[in-house]
Amino acid sequence: MHSSDAAAMVHQQRPPNLPGKSHNQVADRLMTAREAADYRRQGISTFWRNVKEGLVPKPIYITARSPRWRLSDLCPARQSAINNPEN
Numbered sequence: 001m002h003s004s005d006a007a008a009m010v011h012q013q014r015p016p017n018l019p020g021k022s023h024n025q026v027a028d029r030l031m032t033a034r035e036a037a038d039y040r041r042q043g044i045s046t047f048w049r050n051v052k053e054g055l056v057p058k059p060i061y062i063t064a065r066s067p068r069w070r071l072s073d074l075c076p077a078r079q080s081a082i083n084n085p086e087n
Contacts, residue, residue, distance in 0.1 A: 030060065030068035039074055 031039065037047035040056070050056045056074070059067030 029071050030062070031071055031074065033059075033067060033069075036069045036074055039071070 033047060034044060036056075037044045040047060040050075042050070047056065051058065057069065059069055061067055
């Protein structure tokens with residue numbers, strides 16, 4: 001495993017540290033579908049299927065075509081996806 005691979009895994013396992021932001025502000029950042037799927041270690045199609053099945057919280061639409069998910073809402077769903085990889 002290369003050091004960049006290890007760094008990417010660490011980045012996926014915990015919220016990023018952003019300058020001037022408290023942990024609660026970082027935990028409530030909004031993520032795109034692609035970011036949320038990556039966070040859950042899923043493909044985008046599987047992620048959208050999980051949304052449809054109710055395994056992932058419904059998105060917040062910041063505009064009509066811009067769904068977003070709060071990182072804090074995805075944390076429990078991510079743990080479920082890790083524990084049950086067939087979903």
